[in-house]
Amino acid sequence: MTQQAPTPEHLRLIAARDGREPWKLWGPYLSERQWGTVREDYSAGGEAWDYFSHAQSHARAYRWGEDGLLGISDEQQLLCFAIALWNGRDPVLKERLFGLTGNQGNHGEDVKEYYFYLDSTPTHTYMKGLYKYPQAEYPYGWLVEENQRRGREGLEFELLETGVFNQNRYFDVFVEYAKAGPDDILVQISAVNRGPEAHPLHMLPTLWFRNTWSWGDEVEKPQLRKAEGNGGAAIAIDHPELGSYWFYSESGGELLFTENETNYQRLFGTDNAMPYVKDAFHSYITEGATRAVNPERVGTKAAAHYVMEVAPGATQVVKLRLSRTRHAMPFGTDFDSVLTTRRQEADAFYQQVTPFEMSYDLRSVQRQAFAGLLWTKQYYRFDVTRWLRGDPSMPPPPSERSRNRHWQHLDSGDIISMPDKWEYPWFAAWDLAFHCLPLAMVDPEFAKHQIDTITREWYMHPNGQLPAYEWAFGDVNPPVHAWAAWRVYKIEQKVCGKGDRAFLERVFQKLLINFTWWVNRKDNDGSNVFEGGFLGLDNIGVFDRSAPLPTGGHLEQSDSTSWMAMYCLNLLEISLELARENPVYEDMATKFFEHFLYIADAMNHIGGDAVQLWDDEDGFFYDVLLFPHGDRERLKVRSMVGLIPLFAVMTLEPELMQAVPQFKQRLEWFVEHRPDLKRNVACMETEGVGARRMLALCYATLGRIEPTDKLRRILEKLLDESEFFGPCGIRALSRYHAEHPYCFSADGKEYCVNYEPAESSSGLFGGNSNWRGPVWFPVNYLLIESLQKFHHYLGDDFKIECPTGSGIWMNLWEVATEISRRLLQIFLQDDRGDRPVYGGNETFQRDPHWQNYLLFYEYFHGDIGAGIGASHQTGWTGLIAKLAQQFCEYGG
Template sequence: MNDRQLNQEQLRLHQQRNGEVDWNLWGPYLSERAWGTVREDYSPGGTAWEYFDHDQARSRAYRWNEDGLGGISDEKQHLCFALGLWNGEDPILKERAFGLTGNQGNRGEDVKEYYFYTDATPSHSWLRYLYKYPQAAYPYSRLVEENRHRDRLDPPFNLLDSGVFENNRYWDVSVIYAKAEADQIHIRITIHNHAEQSTLLHLLPQLWFRNDWSWGEEAARPEIKKHDTTATANWSVQATHQELGEYHLYGEQQAELLFTENETNTQKHWGVAPRTPYVKDAFHRVVVDGEQSAVNPQQQGTKFAAWYRLELPAGESRNIDLVLSRQPLAEPFAETERIIAMRRGEADVFYDEMLPEGGPEDHRIMRQALAGMIWGKQFFHFDVYRWLHGDQHQPPDSRKLGRNNQWRHLRAADILSMPDTWEYPWFAAWDLAFHCVALALVDVEFAKQQIEVLLGENYLHPNGQIPAYEWSFSDVNPPVHAWGALKVYRAERIQLGRGDKNYLQRVFHKLLLNYAWWINRKDKHGQNLFEGGFLGLDNISVYDRSRPLPPGYTLKQADATGWMAMFALNMTVMALELAIDEPDYENIAIQCYEQFLAIAKAISGGDEHGPSLWDMEAGFFKDLLITPYGNYHRVDVYSWVGLIPMFATEVVDKRLLENVPRFREMLKVHKKGLFQGSYVCACPDWENDQGEHLLALVDHSMLPRILSRLLNEDEFLSTYGIRSLSKLHEHYRDLGELPGIGHIGIHYAPGESESHLFGGNSNWRGPVWIPTNYALIQAIEKFHRFLGDGFKYEVPALSDESLTLRDIATLISERLVNLYRRDGEERVPALRRDSPFQTEEAWRDLSLFYEYFHAETGQGLGAAHQTGWTGLLANLVMRRYRKDIPVFLGEDESVG
């Protein structure tokens, strides 16, 4: 692919990859929330939500990150830009999103706002954000009180339920960021009044520096000050930072300029006179309280706002134009219209070329899903050692032994792909692996960087553990990082015609450390059967697997063991890929495959450590509880726990086997799956017509039995994908006594869990989750690749129509995408049936990408804006149309 074949957005990515232009210097790195995070929690007991809450955020300086409405920042978050709004009725100036804390109701931590990431290009040359701002007083107290009185059987009380959007009494506040250069950004804020009467809106675009000078780091204090205006600008300010340099912000329309410091109002919080009379909440005090003395009359500080009072007639719109530029500009707005039109057109070309045959609805789904992924790139800043020991004041000694104290080496100041910019403004390790699969569609270089960052010395524990997430880095997430790394490698090979072997080699070496950690730490009895704790889907079980079992009891987990078998195969294939050029990697390929066979033997029960996790009578994998006396009890549950072993599936071809004669011989030694005297897995010596080998826990004889449950609508197959728990459990299923645990049972709940077993916000029983559905589709397509069109299965849900495995993968994939397609009633299943999203013109093309979905209705549940792994919808949409490109198909791109 040469430069002349690249569209303009692809050219920018090419320039970024080659170090020619740093288009990533500025991006959507500013979270919607920084309050209530672990980073900002300095409480003795680790009560993050309460220690630094929403009310404090407007007057208390953050230590680690900043937040704002629809904002951007530079990649080190020195300088930030975002919106401030006031409707004349609210008790506070709106500078950040509001939501409830985790202790304020079931699913209470959802954001209680309506904002949308409507468009984005991966270079951030074009970003578009929309916020719907009510004209009535925002119901802060009512949202808290209503949700406090609701239990897990009640739906959450959201902003639409409050009536503040009735009679269209709201504004659409839209922000466009269009880059003329990597360090010159044209900003257009458009206000549209949907009400039937004229309204007054106070708009305050804000520019400020993250406070890095108040924490004992001896950082020089930056400065923002009024600057001389130009012929075409009504006002301008200059922002100067020791490391970032000098930036200029220009405004085309007249505004009142306000200056203060990004410093804590210590008088308000602790009764101590502040170092300066001009503090963080100054703009609120001026605009809402009329306190003119709150701002600096010298027109300088570290925080700035331009105050616009916009009177908008009914149904009309108004534009406010700004330019942020490193270089001073004589005529900053001369090119604004051209730049905005050009970047919008280039974004259209970029996405149209990705999906040339797609219809308008699928284009919308794909583009908004990817926009959410791009806006989810956030600045994450956390030095655990410094956090534990404090900055200005010595914390109590108990703090040093508190949360994450075993992760003192973790020092983060990076752009990371986060699950959500509000509820989860922190990385989550297994989420990120899925994110990279979606991000690789548009920016494979960034996806590679994301895979590598958690394997770097600032994150990976010296013992090899990958940090899970901020609330507890030591929690155990499914080992999917190698799977994600391999997917990204294959994506680049398809897109560029070559794979980055240096990248693969770097991540492989680091993943060996994590692989060894799993083998040594999570197989405590050395039986090749693994345990996890929080493994993403553990709450489908009949008890909390994060809690220790009684002494002497052991749980043989089908899902943990399945994940590890997948990890072993991922490492095997990586080593084979590297051995093409460097034969020495054959040794480690053999070692990893031997480990896979040992896991396969253990899961099949082919040794003295107990029976198979495969329930021969049921045709399904299930957990086993082993008592201190050696007796075993099968946990009789049909859930993802028993489907995950299917993920341990790889296909290798002659290309991978050409340079590894000992590995080829090893496949013959284990003919028909024979390993240490037992038949343990699919036959590695069996070749298909293309000379390919299938390496898998599940073979062609087991697959139909699993499919019989998977494709039955009375069991796993929902109208909207694969359920987390079989509908067999629809009526409470009494499972009797489980030794060491007590009386157990399980009940299918298609949405929020009705069980209190796993806390106030349990949600793992029966919903549809995109990431595991996606991984399942991947596995089914690998089986199809090996078995071919000759292997068909009669699908119960389709009146026993025979389908190939690829058709079955398509069946599941299309049902997932249908969550966001309009159905026969012209409604989008994922969005509330009684909401304006279904019918009103100003809402109906907008989507909320939920955390998971009701298995019967398809309605989105959990975090409303968590594009995160739900962004895999983009891959599934691409799959429908781009059958010419394997990375979009989702099948095993490593072969052929």
């Protein structure tokens, strides 16, 4: 795997890759939330949040997946394991995480629990998670009512504010997994009473089958049954596909059995098909219904029920084992030794991943970021045709259901890296591309599999479009997958000493189809200026760009056009790499080179009938609104939309140019014969540092500032602390609009954009108002990469004031390093021991049992860096792991 001597974990990754040992058969593939998802929604109007609620989730069988608390499953999610808890006061067993739906939260969906992913190896041979469980009754109703009362203008009402953690009256419940073999999993659960008094705790390590037999497919029903075991209780497991397993629980736990079937009587007042149902353990424990569980000790759901009185400051430990092998002594001396060994092997693996000098704090941040990425894998099953048609054994869905009706080819059953398994328990195509960079640092094979999977025929539409996310597969995400494929290829090349050319070529062929879809569908009039809808940048625009405009007409988008320019350069770079061994690809390289020139000309052209995305007076790119009658108006919002042109930059090495003579000949022809095109892309003719050439939308001069020097003019705003340059990274919206709101009038209505450093008060896109806040990791990361590429060409002689007006001049590598430093400090303790990510939250800032556990939010407050939005978005915020490596290796 690496150029160093491989660790045991590296050897396991090799064995899994080669198909010799299935070390990834079991992993954290359970969702954190299956209720409230599109897959489980069979309503007429597509009200997924309301159709299958949290209140129903305890008693209603899921159709397409399962959820659980810090749980695991096999790679087809046939057999699941997770913990359930009861503090003697809650109205329901704590089997899954609670949070507010988009309709309930004052700023959209929001999990209202405290849980942390602390460690994981890529093969999941060692995993550790933490759930903080209050000893007081969980305030379900209060959280809903208070958040709705506060409205969009108010702050979110959080669980800590309810007082249920006062005086440390809670349990820290640590769950550790260690694999003795690919199908031999040790589980240790440690419950620590942080409170001042002894308190009872019911712990139910629970095993169950995903319900695949109730939907009319004549699937053979699996079975769990009590068996004799040494040193504790045992459950025999038989599944027609998974085979036979054994589950062992330490002495002291009472085995309970029921069925993973809907309790129709509780939910709908109708008769149950069988006496034992999904919420039987809840009835048995919280209601004293002894007849709810099966006395025959057989079923499709089972648990070992432990009742413990935990003294203040004390820890109670429960050990369990899930194995294909029948063990005479499942909890012998090997149990502790395997657990200890796997912890040590995890340490050795991560030390080799980042062998650079790092502070303890930064290494901890990176390790938890990796843990979050690896824990957030999920089995994703969705057959859209079957979902639309309904199941033979169930009432037919309403005929008016129409969501995703044009995506009936999509039939998935894969392990996919999710953005956040509670708030976003479904893949998002462009999120996934960003996940792959830090994933490639620890498991290049899995990272490659993610990019390959999303471009396969059962995901990609026959017309070439990639699916966005299950709420609307037909929405448009930025085309970043060629960039991700190239970066994963280069990361693996660095880590392993060799890149996977077969992967690169396979993905390239499929992305050609997607590129063609963009050209044919999103260039309205063939002008090489593109539309694309909201492209992830809602709530910083004037309109909802995915909806019909109130003015009619359409938008010519600076960001969409720039993404396409970047896409051209990414495919150009890949085709040049492939052309080193296969000259056929030189023709493809020429195609993308020329297409980039045409897009650059359209972006930069001034005068005449051009769309004129560039505003020469402001020195910035804007969207342009085209009215039905042909008039145009720039929408002068200073936002990330106008910074994305910086992403379209590429350098050409002289050594590479010698290796592709046909491409070089074509480039030189353009230099000689098309001066009208070359002027807009910088330096095809002029050689930079190391005799390199550069292609870029925002070109630059090395001498005095010229009116055409777009790079300098944009950077002046980018690095202005009163505009984009925040203390914790680049804001998505300029602070300029705090004092100068941009307003546009149409049909007697005024549309305004104001700078808001945290959640937006607008419900612009999909009813959520917590989207795409001011500091956003993915675009910050792309800006850093772009500045490094500009420096690669321009060298140390090109300097810019950073911050603008400070009198401090930096080259562009130093600027990129400074942005990295500001992003990293979001998570690092300052001189007072505070982490900006936690803002004014004193519990997280001061309490020793909280302050070193990290949450990786969706985005961050533009002025103070506090985390906002989805709290477990280790998906793209996991880029912090890659930034930490780069900072220590090259910049820190």
